[in-house]
Every structure is written in C-alpha cells, then in structure tokens.
Amino acid sequence: MSNPSSHILIVDDHRDIRESLARYLTKNGFRTSTAENAAQARQVLKAASIDLVVLDVMMPGEDGLSLCRHLVETNQAPVILLTAMAEDTDRVVGLEIGADDYVTKPFNPRELLARIRAVLRRMSNVPKTRDPIETEKLRFEGWELDVNRRELTGPDGVMVPLSTGEYQLLIAFLKRPKMVLSRDQLLDLTSGRTPAVFDRSIDNQVSRLRRKIEEDPKNPVLIKTVWGGGYTFTAEVTEPAE
Amino acid sequence: MSNPSSHILIVDDHRDIRESLARYLTKNGFRTSTAENAAQARQVLKAASIDLVVLDVMMPGEDGLSLCRHLVETNQAPVILLTAMAEDTDRVVGLEIGADDYVTKPFNPRELLARIRAVLRRMSNVPKTRDPIETEKLRFEGWELDVNRRELTGPDGVMVPLSTGEYQLLIAFLKRPKMVLSRDQLLDLTSGRTPAVFDRSIDNQVSRLRRKIEEDPKNPVLIKTVWGGGYTFTAEVTEPAE
DNA sequence: GGGGTTCGATACAGTTTGTTACAGGTTTTC
DNA sequence: GAAAACCTGTAACAAACTGTATCGAACCCC
The missing domain is CATH 1.10.10.10 (Winged helix-like DNA-binding domain superfamily/Winged helix DNA-binding domain)
Structure with a gap:
C-alpha cells in the first residue's frame, strides 16, 4: 500500500467494541485511536490529525450528540455514527442527518469498513485499497x-x-x-x-x-x-x- | 459532477428536521430551500424553480395534503410526503392525491435520498447523481x-x-x-x-x-x-x- | 510366517435437507 | 364488507449426507 493510511478515531463507551473495532481497522490498514467519551475525543482531536470519526451516539450524557454537531459544523472531520436500532428515533434522526453516514447496531464490521472507505474516498480522493482477489x-x-x-x-x-x-x-x-x-x-x-x-x-x-x-x-x-x-x-x- | 444539481424544497414545521435534512441533501449535491409552513412554501415556489418538494403532511395551519394536491394538479413539482408512522390513511390519501412517493417518520435519511433521486430520474430524466454510499x-x-x-x-x-x-x-x-x-x-x-x-x-x-x-x-x-x-x-x- | 495394527469397502443408522401440502393470516380486489 | 389471491410458518415424507460398525485384506516388525 503506497498511500499513507488514514487515521480513524473511535468513540464508544463500550470497551470491547472500541478494542475489537480498532483491531479490525488496524488489520485493514488504518491507524486508529480510541476515546471513551466525548471529552476524551475532543482531546484526541486537538492533539492528533484525525481523518474520520466513528462515533456512538448513545453514550451517557448529551455530549456525543453535540460532539457530532460540532464536528460537522466546523467541518473538522467526517463522522460516521453508530446508532441503536429502536431508540428515540425522532430526535436521533434529526441529528443523524448531519453526519456523513451512519451504521445501525449491531453492525457488520465489513459494512462499516466499506462505508469508512466510501466516505474517505468522497472527502479527499483517497485511493481505494483493493481487497485481495480470491483464486477462483x-x-x-x-x-x-x-x-x-x-x-x-x-x-x-x-x-x-x-x-x-x-x-x-x-x-x-x-x-x-x-x-x-x-x-x-x-x-x-x-x-x-x-x-x-x-x-x-x-x-x-x-x-x-x-x-x-x-x-x-x-x-x-x-x-x-x-x-x-x-x-x-x-x-x-x-x-x-x- | 457536471450536471446542474436539482433544487429541493423542504417543508416541515420542525426546525431540526428542516436544517439537518437541508444539510444532508446539500452535502449530497442538491440545492435546497426550506419552508416552515404551506404559506411559506407557496412563496418559495413562486420565487424559485423547484424540482421536487419534500413535504410533511402533519403541519399546523393549512393541511399539507391540500398543498400536495395543489402541486400535483398544477404539475408544478413532484412531491415526496413525510407521513407519520402507523397511519396508512395518510398514505392512501397521499398517493390518491398524487404524491410521487412517501416516506414514513421516523425516516431513514439515506432512503429518502434514494427516493428523491428515483423520483427525479423518473420525472424528468435528470441525469442521476451517483450516491457514493447507498447503492441503488x-x-x-x-x-x-x-x-x-x-x-x-x-x-x-x-x-x-x-x-x-x-x-x-x-x-x-x-x-x-x-x-x-x-x-x-x-x-x-x-x-x-x-x-x-x-x-x-x-x-x-x-x-x-x-x-x-x-x-x-x-x-x-x-x-x-x-x-x-x-x-x-x-x-x-x-x-x-x- | 505370525501377531498386531492399519486400511478399504460395505452396510447401516442418525441427522440434515428439499419439497410438497396445508392452514392461518394478511393484503388486494371488487 | 366479502371474496379472492397472496404470503408464510408448520408438518410430513423422501432423499442426501455423514459417522460408526464390521470384516477382510494389506502392511509392518519380529
């Protein structure tokens, strides 16, 4: 892979999701950082150059929602939201739309990966990394x-x-x-x-x-x-x- | 994308939905206008060239359905209705009146985007703008x-x-x-x-x-x-x- | 060559699957 | 509204697949 890998920030209060997702993305050629809550996420965003944020809306506190809105409005980084299936959809939907994409939990990691690549490609013409071709x-x-x-x-x-x-x-x-x-x-x-x-x-x-x-x-x-x-x-x- | 983008009018009395939906559609290559009620919508329709109207049927004041009927009868613009859940009376009435499509609330923004494109393609052979995320x-x-x-x-x-x-x-x-x-x-x-x-x-x-x-x-x-x-x-x- | 072990083929039983029929429910149609 | 058409889950049976048992043959080592 010749192009420099993108840096993904994962924000989720579930430790296992953070870790497994980070491992999966790393395995697929991305650099990753994780944050447990919105405050941590803001710190990481200030310290490092983040290309995309994967954000769980359903975190304790309202901070996740406002973080999403902040990122979108300041155009700091594209956001992919993780949303629960049956929640207070009316309010969530309105906020979801501000994000670049979203994936409903429980999600398929490969689908999330595909959407991350799609958003990155759309944002900055990052060349798509091809999946290895299986012998037929x-x-x-x-x-x-x-x-x-x-x-x-x-x-x-x-x-x-x-x-x-x-x-x-x-x-x-x-x-x-x-x-x-x-x-x-x-x-x-x-x-x-x-x-x-x-x-x-x-x-x-x-x-x-x-x-x-x-x-x-x-x-x-x-x-x-x-x-x-x-x-x-x-x-x-x-x-x-x- | 070379083709001129279509102009969408969003009519909804909820400010959150208006704004976030407008942002979402703009991000996906459309021009947008918003209206808080049917009266405002009529003004916009007179002033600007609108290609499609996304209309919430449940609005205070003039019924959304009568606006829908008016738009269809005068052939001004295709209409996609936003209807509340569980009320198929709205759906039936809306389609009878001649709405081109409908989406139930709470709606999936990607689905709405796809339906907008489908209606536009069907109505006036507008060259399709590719959705990088939702494949059709x-x-x-x-x-x-x-x-x-x-x-x-x-x-x-x-x-x-x-x-x-x-x-x-x-x-x-x-x-x-x-x-x-x-x-x-x-x-x-x-x-x-x-x-x-x-x-x-x-x-x-x-x-x-x-x-x-x-x-x-x-x-x-x-x-x-x-x-x-x-x-x-x-x-x-x-x-x-x- | 003898004894013990391993292998090949057959038979067979338990499990899994494909298909048909059918009943209950839903949607459509008049 | 009633009737027809459609959709879908359950039941039931035939067919396919796979593991075990068995017996005779092949093999190794002495």
Missing part, C-alpha cells in the same frame, strides 16, 4: 475445481457433484499438495471437529472422494495412503489467477 | 435488484416479483456474498425472529427463492447449501456506483 479455480491432472461455485469438472468435461465434506477434503488436499496430512489434521481442516477416539470418518470421506476422482479407486494415484501417517495428494496443483 | 442497484450473474423498488430483473429482462420475505433473504445474501450463513443468522437478518426449535421457515424461503432465481432449482448454483452449516451465496455482487 484450481487445476490438477486435467481436473478443474471452481472454488466459488464448488464445482468439479473432470478431464472429459463432465461435472462431478461434490458433497460439502468431499469438497472441503479436496480443498484441504489442493491447498497442501504433496504434504502428508494426518487424519487429525484433515478432520480439523474439514470440519473443525475435535478428533474422537477411533474416528474413521476421514477414511470414509477419502474413500468417497477417491471413488469420484480416481480412475481406478482400487489403485489410487491422486490420493496416496501413507501407512500409519495419513494421506497425501500427489499431483501438481496450479492456480491460474495467481 | 445490486447486480449478480445477470440479475439486477433495484433495492429501492424491491424489483428483481432477470438476465432476460423479465421482472420477477419478490415477496417481502424473499426480498429480505436475498438482501441478506447479497450483502454477505460467499459467506456461510446459518439458519439462525438468516432468521435474525430477515425477520429478527428468535429461532424456535426445529424452525424450518428459512429452508422454505430458500426453496422459494431458488425456484425464482435459479435456472435449475434442483441443482442450485447461486445459493449453495452448506451441509450442517447453512447457506452461501456464491456469485459476485457488484454495486454499480462503487
């Missing part, structure tokens, strides 16, 4: 797996339907080719389940998957058994979009 | 969902009617594409209902939605089932204004 297809030995559609196509062009378990197992293999994966690892990778004693569900899934992708399931080529160790996917895997 | 249409796999009108148009251009439940379910999916959503999550996102034991209403809604948007409902592509997990919307969702 994985190829191996003439097979092609469309990751998004969860569709597997064979060398002959015939589509092979996969169940959720088979799909997850195949993905686990394709992402770690030529690696010996124990049953416990595979169990964790596919279902996240805690390995029970004498759990042979993976054996079954492997067997079912072999029946679908191996030319001769009796003599498997793609998925080899490692005696006492687990299974290995032997073929080369290519990601076209990589 | 969502596209996926050749489909197009008009969020404001709740209209879904297929790849063949045929409009598919959606019930409220189907619409909310689709919105929930479109806002979180490629994310596995459990039945409880979907239930909360669509109806806010508390999940009951053995609640299979989501299954039904999914089935009904599939029947409308999937080419082959037996082999769904857009809405995939995640066994033991819920459902996932697999397609890319694009927001034209983005």
Whole structure:
C-alpha cells in the first residue's frame, strides 16, 4: 500500500467494541485511536490529525450528540455514527442527518469498513485499497475445481457433484499438495471437529472422494495412503489467477 | 459532477428536521430551500424553480395534503410526503392525491435520498447523481435488484416479483456474498425472529427463492447449501456506483 | 510366517435437507 | 364488507449426507 493510511478515531463507551473495532481497522490498514467519551475525543482531536470519526451516539450524557454537531459544523472531520436500532428515533434522526453516514447496531464490521472507505474516498480522493482477489479455480491432472461455485469438472468435461465434506477434503488436499496430512489434521481442516477416539470418518470421506476422482479407486494415484501417517495428494496443483 | 444539481424544497414545521435534512441533501449535491409552513412554501415556489418538494403532511395551519394536491394538479413539482408512522390513511390519501412517493417518520435519511433521486430520474430524466454510499442497484450473474423498488430483473429482462420475505433473504445474501450463513443468522437478518426449535421457515424461503432465481432449482448454483452449516451465496455482487 | 495394527469397502443408522401440502393470516380486489 | 389471491410458518415424507460398525485384506516388525 503506497498511500499513507488514514487515521480513524473511535468513540464508544463500550470497551470491547472500541478494542475489537480498532483491531479490525488496524488489520485493514488504518491507524486508529480510541476515546471513551466525548471529552476524551475532543482531546484526541486537538492533539492528533484525525481523518474520520466513528462515533456512538448513545453514550451517557448529551455530549456525543453535540460532539457530532460540532464536528460537522466546523467541518473538522467526517463522522460516521453508530446508532441503536429502536431508540428515540425522532430526535436521533434529526441529528443523524448531519453526519456523513451512519451504521445501525449491531453492525457488520465489513459494512462499516466499506462505508469508512466510501466516505474517505468522497472527502479527499483517497485511493481505494483493493481487497485481495480470491483464486477462483484450481487445476490438477486435467481436473478443474471452481472454488466459488464448488464445482468439479473432470478431464472429459463432465461435472462431478461434490458433497460439502468431499469438497472441503479436496480443498484441504489442493491447498497442501504433496504434504502428508494426518487424519487429525484433515478432520480439523474439514470440519473443525475435535478428533474422537477411533474416528474413521476421514477414511470414509477419502474413500468417497477417491471413488469420484480416481480412475481406478482400487489403485489410487491422486490420493496416496501413507501407512500409519495419513494421506497425501500427489499431483501438481496450479492456480491460474495467481 | 457536471450536471446542474436539482433544487429541493423542504417543508416541515420542525426546525431540526428542516436544517439537518437541508444539510444532508446539500452535502449530497442538491440545492435546497426550506419552508416552515404551506404559506411559506407557496412563496418559495413562486420565487424559485423547484424540482421536487419534500413535504410533511402533519403541519399546523393549512393541511399539507391540500398543498400536495395543489402541486400535483398544477404539475408544478413532484412531491415526496413525510407521513407519520402507523397511519396508512395518510398514505392512501397521499398517493390518491398524487404524491410521487412517501416516506414514513421516523425516516431513514439515506432512503429518502434514494427516493428523491428515483423520483427525479423518473420525472424528468435528470441525469442521476451517483450516491457514493447507498447503492441503488445490486447486480449478480445477470440479475439486477433495484433495492429501492424491491424489483428483481432477470438476465432476460423479465421482472420477477419478490415477496417481502424473499426480498429480505436475498438482501441478506447479497450483502454477505460467499459467506456461510446459518439458519439462525438468516432468521435474525430477515425477520429478527428468535429461532424456535426445529424452525424450518428459512429452508422454505430458500426453496422459494431458488425456484425464482435459479435456472435449475434442483441443482442450485447461486445459493449453495452448506451441509450442517447453512447457506452461501456464491456469485459476485457488484454495486454499480462503487 | 505370525501377531498386531492399519486400511478399504460395505452396510447401516442418525441427522440434515428439499419439497410438497396445508392452514392461518394478511393484503388486494371488487 | 366479502371474496379472492397472496404470503408464510408448520408438518410430513423422501432423499442426501455423514459417522460408526464390521470384516477382510494389506502392511509392518519380529
């Protein structure tokens, strides 16, 4: 990322919201500051250069509301409000409108992130940071797996339907080719389940998957058994979009 | 934005709403005027060229509805009514009189903005000013969902009617594409209902939605089932204004 | 080769899901 | 207002999926 990251101020009286939101935004390339109340927020605003404020209106005291109005009228920083769903809407709505945007609680962090970027882009033409592109297809030995559609196509062009378990197992293999994966690892990778004693569900899934992708399931080529160790996917895997 | 902005007249007896709404619309590229009552509104309408009127029906003095009727009959300007909650008599009367749209109080400012743009676009082919925040249409796999009108148009251009439940379910999916959503999550996102034991209403809604948007409902592509997990919307969702 | 362990395939049962039918409620229409 | 149409949750059954059990075969080490 070449452009300098923007500085977001988070004002909320709930400690966990402050912290998790700050962590999330930091992870997405922003610098963050937090404030517990309007007074703290004013101090931060004086001390640092804040590009955008995420503000919870429903804080003890009227200060949150007046802070919002102050920021908007002095044009100090754009404001995104966090509002509760069913509150004294008549009064809140009037004040909400002064903000640049608002998000109702409980909110989706990704949505908030998108709105922050939208406001920043609108305010000062900050270049948008692109989300990483997910690879869409994985190829191996003439097979092609469309990751998004969860569709597997064979060398002959015939589509092979996969169940959720088979799909997850195949993905686990394709992402770690030529690696010996124990049953416990595979169990964790596919279902996240805690390995029970004498759990042979993976054996079954492997067997079912072999029946679908191996030319001769009796003599498997793609998925080899490692005696006492687990299974290995032997073929080369290519990601076209990589 | 190159096109000249439209001029909106806001008629409301609440000072807070007038001012904040005017600020909000100005920030989004409109010129605004305000009036405290119907008499003032008539004066403004004589003096300036007004493209659209946002009118509160509940005002002391001359009834807002008679002003609305007058505006429509003389074809002076399209009208969007602000109506109080829970009174569908207002709504019915307002639409009979010829208001172009209505918004119930307490209203969502973004929704009002979207409706203003929709009415203007519909009335006089005013070039649409892009809303950087609220997307009006969502596209996926050749489909197009008009969020404001709740209209879904297929790849063949045929409009598919959606019930409220189907619409909310689709919105929930479109806002979180490629994310596995459990039945409880979907239930909360669509109806806010508390999940009951053995609640299979989501299954039904999914089935009904599939029947409308999937080419082959037996082999769904857009809405995939995640066994033991819920459902996932697999397609890319694009927001034209983005 | 023998004994113990591990693996593959089948069968089966429990769970989850798709679909249809239907009743209660709501909205629309006349 | 009454009737029709529509919407939505519940019930019920068939189909799909997955874990466990089982048995015979393969494997390792001695």
